[in-house]
Amino acid sequence: MDTAVLDARPATQVRELARKIRHRIQTERLPDGSFFMTEAQLAAEYGTSRTVTREAVSRLQALGLLEGRKRKGLIVRCPDPLRLFQNSLPSLMTSPGDWRDLAQLRYAIEVGAIELAVRAATHEQIDRLGQIEQELEQAVLQNQASARTIELDVKFHSLILEMTGSRLIAGMQQILVQFFQTTPRAKPCSSSAERICWEHRELLEAIRGRDVERARAMIRVQIRQTLDAAADTVETVSTTDS
Numbered sequence: 001m002d003t004a005v006l007d008a009r010p011a012t013q014v015r016e017l018a019r020k021i022r023h024r025i026q027t028e029r030l031p032d033g034s035f036f037m038t039e040a041q042l043a044a045e046y047g048t049s050r051t052v053t054r055e056a057v058s059r060l061q062a063l064g065l066l067e068g069r070k071r072k073g074l075i076v077r078c079p080d081p082l083r084l085f086q087n088s089l090p091s092l093m094t095s096p097g098d099w100r101d102l103a104q105l106r107y108a109i110e111v112g113a114i115e116l117a118v119r120a121a122t123h124e125q126i127d128r129l130g131q132i133e134q135e136l137e138q139a140v141l142q143n144q145a146s147a148r149t150i151e152l153d154v155k156f157h158s159l160i161l162e163m164t165g166s167r168l169i170a171g172m173q174q175i176l177v178q179f180f181q182t183t184p185r186a187k188p189c190s191s192s193a194e195r196i197c198w199e200h201r202e203l204l205e206a207i208r209g210r211d212v213e214r215a216r217a218m219i220r221v222q223i224r225q226t227l228d229a230a231a232d233t234v235e236t237v238s239t240t241d242s
Contacts, residue, residue, distance in 0.1 A: 010052055017048055017056035022065060030076040036066065038073035082171040089179055100227075106176040107223045109169065110161065114219045117163035118212045125163050126208050132156050133204045137197045144193045154178060156200060160207070160219075191225070 021042070030036065037045070043053040057074065060066045064079030092098055121129075136152040143149065154177050161173040191199075199222055206215035 013048060013052045014055045014059070017046055017052060018059050020046065021056060021060060025065060025076055032076060032078040034076045035072070036074040036076050081168065082175065085172065086175045089175065102176065103180070103227050106173065106180065107227055109173050109176070110157070110219050110223050111216060113161055113164050113169050113173070114215050115212050116166070117160050118207050118210055118215050120165050121163040121207055125159065129156065129159050129204055129207065132159065133200050136200055140193045140196050144196060
């Protein structure tokens with residue numbers, strides 16, 4: 001038999017076993033924290049080697065579906081997609097094109113979710129947003145590139161997405177915002193301090209007035225800067241490489 005075929009067998013067996021285990025957990029609706037079985041029991045039931053079984057379990061543990069407990073076995077876990085995304089984000093950044101793709105993802109999330117935020121925002125949330133906007137304006141006028149300005153800008157946008165009432169939307173956006181504020185590729189904002197203050201103030205007033213179209217227009221203006229910075233980075237690297 002071809003050596004390449006022999007070498008591919010374990011990898012294929014690992015993928016197939018991982019698929020079967022995942023399907024079993026889903027079809028049996030096993031709740032978070034319930035006992036599954038031991039690796040030895042898995043190997044015996046599915047007729048796989050301990051090596052294949054251990055690798056399949058390891059893959060499912062990386063996804064947050066299983067947790068190993070000493071002297072007990074494998075425990076079913078409900079994976080947290082936000083944690084998985086946050087942990088894998090640095091590894092996704094292997095090229096300027098990846099950075100551009102993530103910038104587009106952030107743009108889609110914020111622009112797409114602004115309608116939900118405007119319609120679902122509570123008066124308490126809007127008041128909090130107003131307080132953050134005032135603090136942000138003061139920080140921007142003092143130094144728009146300061147750590148305090150960046151912190152308040154993250155809080156401002158994170159609260160807007162929190163207004164949607166969706167943990168997944170708010171969590172994804174917060175991870176992306178924090179990433180773009182700290183990544184070395186992110187270029188400083190070229191807008192003037194007055195312009196930055198005006199943009200945030202206008203967005204606040206649009207949300208306060210429940211004006212979806214106005215809010216959508218302002219969020220597009222702000223997030224567009226992230227897309228433009230990503231495009232500039234891709235173009236600069238491409239020119240350098242050529």
